[in-house]
Amino acid sequence: MPRTLLVTTALPYANGPLHLGHILEGVLADIWVRYQRTRGADCLFLCADDAHGTAVMLKARELGISPEALIDEVRRDHQRDFRSFGIDFDHYHTTHSEENRRLVEACYGRLRDGGHLRRRSIVQNYDEDLGLFLPDRYIRGRCPRCGAEGQYGDNCEVCGSSYDATELRDPVSVLTGRPPGRRASEHLFVDLESLAAPLRAFVHGGAVPEAVAHKLDEWLTGRLNDWDITRDAPYFGFPVPGEADKYFYVWLDAPLGYLATLRSWATPERAEEIFERYWGRDSEAEIHHVIGKDIIYFHALFWPALLTVAGWRLPTRLSTHGFLTVRGLKMSKSRGTFVTARDAASALDPEAFRYYFAARAREGIDDLDLDPDELVARVNADLVGKVINIAARSVPFLDTDDGRPRTASACAAPDLYARALAAGDEIAEAYEGRDFARAVRTVLALADETNAFIAQSQPWVLRRDPSGHARAREIATLGVGVYRLLALYLGPILPGLRARSEAFLGIPLDRWSAPPPLLDHRLNPYRPLLERLPRPAAQGLFANGGPHRG
Numbered sequence: 001m002p003r004t005l006l007v008t009t010a011l012p013y014a015n016g017p018l019h020l021g022h023i024l025e026g027v028l029a030d031i032w033v034r035y036q037r038t039r040g041a042d043c044l045f046l047c048a049d050d051a052h053g054t055a056v057m058l059k060a061r062e063l064g065i066s067p068e069a070l071i072d073e074v075r076r077d078h079q080r081d082f083r084s085f086g087i088d089f090d091h092y093h094t095t096h097s098e099e100n101r102r103l104v105e106a107c108y109g110r111l112r113d114g115g116h117l118r119r120r121s122i123v124q125n126y127d128e129d130l131g132l133f134l135p136d137r138y139i140r141g142r143c144p145r146c147g148a149e150g151q152y153g154d155n156c157e158v159c160g161s162s163y164d165a166t167e168l169r170d171p172v173s174v175l176t177g178r179p180p181g182r183r184a185s186e187h188l189f190v191d192l193e194s195l196a197a198p199l200r201a202f203v204h205g206g207a208v209p210e211a212v213a214h215k216l217d218e219w220l221t222g223r224l225n226d227w228d229i230t231r232d233a234p235y236f237g238f239p240v241p242g243e244a245d246k247y248f249y250v251w252l253d254a255p256l257g258y259l260a261t262l263r264s265w266a267t268p269e270r271a272e273e274i275f276e277r278y279w280g281r282d283s284e285a286e287i288h289h290v291i292g293k294d295i296i297y298f299h300a301l302f303w304p305a306l307l308t309v310a311g312w313r314l315p316t317r318l319s320t321h322g323f324l325t326v327r328g329l330k331m332s333k334s335r336g337t338f339v340t341a342r343d344a345a346s347a348l349d350p351e352a353f354r355y356y357f358a359a360r361a362r363e364g365i366d367d368l369d370l371d372p373d374e375l376v377a378r379v380n381a382d383l384v385g386k387v388i389n390i391a392a393r394s395v396p397f398l399d400t401d402d403g404r405p406r407t408a409s410a411c412a413a414p415d416l417y418a419r420a421l422a423a424g425d426e427i428a429e430a431y432e433g434r435d436f437a438r439a440v441r442t443v444l445a446l447a448d449e450t451n452a453f454i455a456q457s458q459p460w461v462l463r464r465d466p467s468g469h470a471r472a473r474e475i476a477t478l479g480v481g482v483y484r485l486l487a488l489y490l491g492p493i494l495p496g497l498r499a500r501s502e503a504f505l506g507i508p509l510d511r512w513s514a515p516p517p518l519l520d521h522r523l524n525p526y527r528p529l530l531e532r533l534p535r536p537a538a539q540g541l542f543a544n545g546g547p548h549r550g
Helices: 020-038 054-063 067-084 098-113 192-207 210-220 250-265 268-279 293-310 341-347 350-360 372-397 414-432 436-457 466-490 495-505 535-541
Strands: 004-009 042-049 091-094 117-127 139-142 169-173 181-190 230-232 246-248 286-292 317-321 324-326 368-370 399-401 404-406
Touching: 004 020, 004 250, 004 268, 020 042, 020 067, 020 286, 020 317, 020 324, 020 341, 020 350, 020 414, 042 067, 042 250, 054 067, 067 091, 067 341, 091 250, 098 250, 098 293, 117 169, 181 230, 192 210, 192 293, 192 317, 210 293, 246 250, 250 268, 250 293, 286 293, 293 317, 341 350, 341 535, 350 368, 350 372, 350 436, 350 495, 372 436, 372 466, 372 495, 372 535, 414 436, 414 466, 436 466, 466 495
Parallel strands: 004 042, 004 286, 042 091, 286 317, 324 368
Antiparallel strands: 117 181, 139 169, 230 246, 399 404
């Protein structure tokens, strides 16, 4: 039976444009989805905008529009930007939806009725000028553990410590630049310690990479802290039933957006059936969340806690990745290393980024560094100079029929073709394990071997003598046949190149297969399959904050 899969990425926040870090995650998920579909899997790929919270409220206020108008506009922009990079979601929703509100209230009711909620008063940072409690990301100061300056109110990016925002030294409000006041307020908390046993089983049951499981043990080996699930007005979100001026914390309703997006995608008459198929306790489907390492804590502790209490199944896998850095530095507007998805797609072929990310990517928590010079060098040398070169140098040695090349009835070096064919198993294993870099290395090794064989065989010399024409055609036939395999193997990474290769070869490349060589096959006229990247455009993209628009 084919596998049934549901794949999601983290939900982008709806207060601004996508940047290349969002694209990295979307590309990694999209590659895996596309690979699974070539193997015949029934794979559903969903995402949504994370639409609630203080940041959305403040951004809308700054623009003089309603939060609803802001999130509608941002959602359209996010969908456009994802599509421009070939990230093809089956459905893109929003957490500010009726489907999500119902799920949030149902989950809250089960938390309350199951005795998992605690109520207590806490002291929080308060911006006296703006009249609101400050979320952790709106406080900066010195880390209470290592003393590093400029750290946010929840964790230190220097030493990795987590702490309460009230512990931050010399804190200031990011919004006003002034030291915040302190106020007490009553909130509702989830008793996570009462769910510690199933959470430990989840973390050590293969759902997370081993390195991530070890990191989570830092929390799981001690008593788990209660989780605050409410926020005070003013706030943009769902109000808590029966509570005055209280709203659900965005990290309660955001992951439930995965479920709400599925309900929104399903037709009304089949909504319950489809929901049970994926999220029911007895579901045999696989659920894979692709997330950055900065939100592992929420997805490995808070999220399975909610699912457990609600009576739904747990995810199969949390596939994690590190941050995207640029020349070894964090993405930053002041350093000129913060680039929006739209600017990146306007400056360079978006598939260049897909290839670069894949060539560097493995599942885990290691950061992926983007160097513009290396980006250009890899695409021009690897793809144009090696992979595409096989097709481009082979076609001139094939006889044409009305402008359409035709391969020979025999293929030179069948042993080389057999090795390229056998490598499909290794490449498939790499894709399945999300080790895309290994898949790319194997493809390039095959390209190197094929190019070396063509160079050693010298079909351009053989062609000078009529007696060598047949041998030159057989060498070119091998080249075209191997190129077909390489285009198939790279298809999940480069869907645009795959489509152009299908048009040239005149055959589909949408199923993982072990085809025989292309013999006596008419090709379509050859057109350049990929252009070299201009180095100045790549360098200019990361200079002075990216390209300027008039």
